[in-house]
Amino acid sequence: MAQPDTSPQDSSAGRLPDPRGPDPQGPSTVAIHAGEDRQKLANSITDPIICAATYTFAKTQDLIDFVEHDVPRHEYGRYGNPGERTLERKLAALDQGEDSVLFATGMAAIVGLLMAKLNAGDEVVFFDECYHRSREFCMEHLSRFGVVSREIRTGDYDAMEAAVTPRTRLLISESPTNPHLSVIDLHRFARIGRQHHVETLIDATLATPYNVQPLTYGIDYVLHSGTKYLAGHNDLLAGVIVGSREKLDSIRTLRGITGSINSPHNIYLMQRGVKTFALRMQRHNANGMAVSEFLAGHPRVSSVLYPGLESHPCHEIARRTMRGFGGLITFYVKDADWQETARVIDRVKLPRIGPSLGGVESLIEQPMVMSYHGCTPEHRERFGIADNMIRLACGIEDAKDLISDLEQALDA
Numbered sequence: 227m228a229q230p231d232t233s234p235q236d237s238s239a240g241r242l243p244d245p246r247g248p249d250p251q252g253p254s255t256v257a258i259h260a261g262e263d264r265q266k267l268a269n270s271i272t273d274p275i276i277c278a279a280t281y282t283f284a285k286t287q288d289l290i291d292f293v294e295h296d297v298p299r300h301e302y303g304r305y306g307n308p309g310e311r312t313l314e315r316k317l318a319a320l321d322q323g324e325d326s327v328l329f330a331t332g333m334a335a336i337v338g339l340l341m342a343k344l345n346a347g348d349e350v351v352f353f354d355e356c357y358h359r360s361r362e363f364c365m366e367h368l369s370r371f372g373v374v375s376r377e378i379r380t381g382d383y384d385a386m387e388a389a390v391t392p393r394t395r396l397l398i399s400e401s402p403t404n405p406h407l408s409v410i411d412l413h414r415f416a417r418i419g420r421q422h423h424v425e426t427l428i429d430a431t432l433a434t435p436y437n438v439q440p441l442t443y444g445i446d447y448v449l450h451s452g453t454k455y456l457a458g459h460n461d462l463l464a465g466v467i468v469g470s471r472e473k474l475d476s477i478r479t480l481r482g483i484t485g486s487i488n489s490p491h492n493i494y495l496m497q498r499g500v501k502t503f504a505l506r507m508q509r510h511n512a513n514g515m516a517v518s519e520f521l522a523g524h525p526r527v528s529s530v531l532y533p534g535l536e537s538h539p540c541h542e543i544a545r546r547t548m549r550g551f552g553g554l555i556t557f558y559v560k561d562a563d564w565q566e567t568a569r570v571i572d573r574v575k576l577p578r579i580g581p582s583l584g585g586v587e588s589l590i591e592q593p594m595v596m597s598y599h600g601c602t603p604e605h606r607e608r609f610g611i612a613d614n615m616i617r618l619a620c621g622i623e624d625a626k627d628l629i630s631d632l633e634q635a636l637d638a
Contacts, residue, residue: 328464356429394422407533409547427447568592590618
């Protein structure tokens with residue numbers, strides 16, 4: 227089977243200049259070194275875990291300097307942690323942003339942004355393939371505070387632009403989306419926002435900063451569930467918003483009030499995970515391409531959704547804008563009901579049945595059962611969740627072993 231080309235595609239059209247200069251450092255170098263002091267406490271090569279809720283002042287004048295002159299230091303754990311700032315600088319550099327704000331989870335990150343930026347009477351417009359919990363928060367909870375959310379069919383840019391009113395404050399989309407893996411034309415999306423003076427947010431969890439950097443297209447905010455590819459080991463929860471320092475200031479302030487911070491140990495684990503991020507993404511990209519090609523040729527699979535395949539409706543956009551296409555694949559078992567589909571999942575030996583994605587271990591699930599079990603068939607149909615749909619999140623195992631395992635499960 228042909229190996230995928232994991233070299234960067236020609237994605238310069240519509241992008242902003244690289245702020246790191248004409249010869250920026252590569253993603254592995256950035257993942258390892260960005261944001262860190264060269265010489266650290268106790269001369270350690272790794273950043274120490276600082277478990278402190280309170281940070282003390284040597285004398286009253288030091289406190290006055292901190293309060294009056296914003297001297298950079300820490301005061302109380304709810305407002306930040308030394309390890310957290312190191313990680314935030316590193317994550318910002320990976321996305322070519324000025325700064326980032328770390329949260330306890332990806333949902334805490336998007337909720338923090340929405341609550342910091344929106345007031346009663348404001349409106350939000352989002353594409354309908356957004357993560358179902360993000361959609362739920364907008365439609366069912368923001369509405370309680372007088373915020374109107376408008377849902378647009380994913381990829382219908384004319385409808386999105388038509389939905390913008392003088393009260394619109396934010397346009398939201400994922401790219402790629404989950405589980406349909408639709409890829410957004412970031413240049414067009416950003417242009418709609420700029421023309422109407424509306425800020426834009428892209429949830430790039432599935433793409434990661436290795437495969438796409440939305441800020442370079444003029445997007446205002448990038449969201450990542452750090453739980454997934456960034457941390458990469460299925461062992462922590464985290465979320466991050468990346469953007470300009472000025473735009474993130476109100477978000478950081480509100481996080482200090484709500485306390486949706488991460489723990490020192492999680493920060494350490496995520497920083498350690500990020501250092502192998504680029505290496506892992508190369509394998510995720512390669513596995514995603516190889517496994518999707520295998521599935522596309524299997525007689526028991528009716529169709530495969532993967533942006534790297536020419537059959538995907540968004541393949542041309544993905545080819546132009548993405549370095550690689552990630553490890554998430556959605557496929558459909560031919561002429562199967564939900565129980566026959568579940569039996570295929572039960573037969574695999576390597577992927578574990580579970581939610582999430584982006585870890586070193588492969589995960590597999592049936593969206594109808596995992597995320598939409600309590601929904602009516604009409605509700606599932608509305609959001610394109612079929613009974614015979616399987617979502618496979620390829621880890622970094624050897625591709626041939628994943629393929630062999632899937633083959634025996636489908637052939638049984």
